[in-house]
Amino acid sequence: MAFLQISEPGESPEPHTRRLAVGIDLGTTNSIVATIRNAVPECLPDSQGHTMLPSAVQYAEGGDVIVGEEALKHRGDDALNTITSVKRFMGRSVADLRGDTEARYNFTTPNGDGKGSLKIVTRHGAMSPIEVSADILKTLKARAEESLGGELYGAVITVPAYFDDAQRQATKDAAKLAGLNVLRLLNEPTAAAVAYGLDQHAEGTFLIYDLGGGTFDVSILRLSRGVFEVLATMGDTNLGGDDFDAALAKHAFDTWALTRALSPAGQANLLAASRAAKEALTNADVATIRVDWGCGFDSKVDVTREKFVELTQPFVDRTMSAVKRTLRDAKLKADEINGVVLVGGATRTPSVRAALEAHFGKPPLATMNPDEVVALGAAIQADQLAGNKSGEGESHLLLDVIPLSLGLETMGGLVEKIIPRNSTIPVAKAQEFTTFKDGQTAMALHVVQGERELVSDCRSLARFELRGIPPMVAGSARIRVTFQVDADGLLSVSATETTSNVRAEVTVKPSYGLGDGEIASMLQSAFASANTDMQARALAEARVDASALVTALSNALVVDRALLTDTEHAALNSQIAHLKSLAEGSDHRAIVRASEALNQASTEFAGRRMDRAVREALTGRDIEKIV
Amino acid sequence: MNHFSTFDLPPAFKVDATQLASRYRDLQAAVHPDRFVNATDAEKRVAMERAVEVNEAFTTLKDPVRRAMHLLELVNIDGMDEKNTAMPFDFLAEQIEWREALADAKLKEDEERLEEMSGELTGMLGSLGHTFAAAYIGEHFAVATTLARKMRFVQKLIEESESALAHLAQ
Secondary structure: OOOOOOOOOOOOOOHHHOOOEEEEEEOOOEEEEEEEEOOEEEEOOOOOOOOOEEOEEEEOHHHOEEEOHHHHOOOOOOHHHEEEOHHHHOOOEHHHHOOOOOOOOOEEOOOOOOOOEOEEEEOOEEEOHHHHHHHHHHHHHHHHHHHHOOOOOEEEEEEOOOOOHHHHHHHHHHHHHOOOOEEEEEEHHHHHHHHHHHHHOOOEEEEEEEEOOOOEEEEEEEEEOOEEEEEEEEEEOOOOHHHHHHHHHHHHHHHOOOOOOOOHHHHHHHHHHHHHHHHHOOOOOEEEEEEEEEOOEEEEEEEEHHHHHHHHHHHHHHHHHHHHHHHHHOOOOHHHOOEEEEEOHHHHOHHHHHHHHHHHOOOOEOOOOOOOHHHHHHHHHHHHHOOOOOOOOOOOEEEOEOOOOEEEEEHHHEEEEEEOOOOEOOEEEEEEEOOOOOOOOEEEEEEEEOOOOEHHHOEEEEEEEEEOOOOOOOOOOOEEEEEEEOOOOOEEEEEEEOOOOEEEEEEOOOOOOOOHHHHHHHHHHHHOOOHHHHHHHHHHHHHHHHHHHHHHHHHHHHHOHHHOOHHHHHHHHHHHHHHHHHHHOOOHHHHHHHHHHHHHHOHHHHHHHHHHHHHHHHHHHHHHHHO | OOHHHHOOOOOOOOOOHHHHHHHHHHHHHHHOHHHHOOOOHHHHHHHHHHHHHHHHHHHHHHOHHHHHHHHHHHOOOOOOOOOOOOOOHHHHHHHHHHHHHHHHHHHOOOHHHHHHHHHHHHHHHHHHHHHHHHHHHOOOHHHHHHHHHHHHHHHHHHHHHHHHHHHHHO
């Protein structure tokens, strides 16, 4: 197999080694894949020329998995096996569904005990939202590979800014399950800001108002010399255009004074008719919701624009109070915002635009297609992360934040916040705790996310235990808990008893996401491969990784030879030679071990390179000033 | 860890916010993990650590109270340690008055009054910072510590009035 070529970060690979990278907007209602072609971001259409793929999956009879428009057609006649708006279920448990009007499927849990991440019962078995999302992503991956004529190097997947850790982890797992190399999870409003900012050469402070099918985000960013800095973000992962449809549907249901609850098929038909009426009302003053119940029965009702505004006002008001809150968090007044950028199909609603115009004293910006702008921004970011320099212009930098505070449960069910919301990522914070009883040898840690003071009001992310603490008097042990959030916005937590060095570590995902083992087993069943194939795959992967490491490190050794003594240089070179010779063999474990050892050995060198980069960054600025 | 040296700045309370922000961006442009997606694992780890450090330094220096506390830390004083300094009685009495006024405005949902208080407190924080800067330069560290703690009290009141306002807005 051909080895991937790796160039220095910041340097572009040769034209023929340009890596195929895409941005994917995995939406509640529709999903889009985009890429950079001829230095321009564009959405990739299917064979019929449609760029938007309805986020609908039908688990059909005969074992077929149907995704998109075709699946949507069966929302009425095969409602239980046709999954729409699956994004609302990502990282969620059955308990989270209480009062959810969307709960129109049969749900179950992994062990049937109501605990853990939910699954949806279909004729193909119980499907997790991760698997359903992976089916949507696979369709987009296939579309991209066919259109670009090659295997994808990687993808940037967008998530609502207000997604919590469980929802982010679930999204990343879905992408892995679809066979995508996730270059980065990117917040949707940030992606939109990148597309808008680069397209319009915008500088200043912008508010991104993103009202999608099922989620709402608002982010305020400062755009300056290619740096996109998120100042504050806020949102609601259960508010979107779907709610407008539901409000219209309820209005129709009440008007018709129907006495019986609707069948799943009837509900789906009513929702589809309501959505059509909503879309018509963008331009018309009156629209009709008409549902054919079959057997010659139908119902209809006219809805005026005034009525629609009245029905949807509570949702618009909720978004506007989030807008005000975000301004406060960013310590800005409405007149300090240079522009409001509209993202998401639901921002076509005239009353949304009117509310924003009233608050900011100027009409919102709608120069870019609100359905496509997120995917386009993700494509730009994917191209840069893959190491392809996109045409003219310098590379840009995104500085994003975490949307919700992260903390630990303390005595009495209270939350001790460790990392406050709106902290720029990556971020790490440590906090010391102590024991409560004499001779206490274990400590249970409960990681939560949210703004409320009580644990019960926050989202539980993970529980883990630190064991083996030497018995001491209450209050004398020193348990240092470190929270680290990476550039994807994903959390990992570790705990150490500092007087004895007892260590416990957890990457926060088991509660809602999938363990790596589960993904591996799903991949295995997906490929239906025999053991030897898995071996071959492991060997191929180990070789690719080793080759990437050798190439990157060898390049670095040439560029920064001066940072090493002769002895250090020789030592690294001999380890590189060792790894190269192992990579020619077939022991994948030995290759992985040698790669790890080489990474370890080159850490000091990496540190010196970074120091040099930092010095250059600081002096570069002075030179700029003098000139 | 000296957060000022991260930005190649002298340790002083007066910081040029524009210069700080611009150096922050230059540094992140050099160390951010997005620049190392295709690099070795060792470089990815180092990039992550450095980016975390730079963020931590920026968060500390852009906030007046954290900046003051950090300056004290650099001369080995833990400004957050309650045992360190007893607060003057009249300052504490003043605090209680502020707290009562704040509680009253919250109860009455008096947005205008809350805005006023937030503004007044912000001004107070500014002048305390000014005095802190002078005390620190003069190496009157005991005075500086008391001032830093006063700043912290005032900042908490600002945060409370701001969160009350945010609550009213929703």
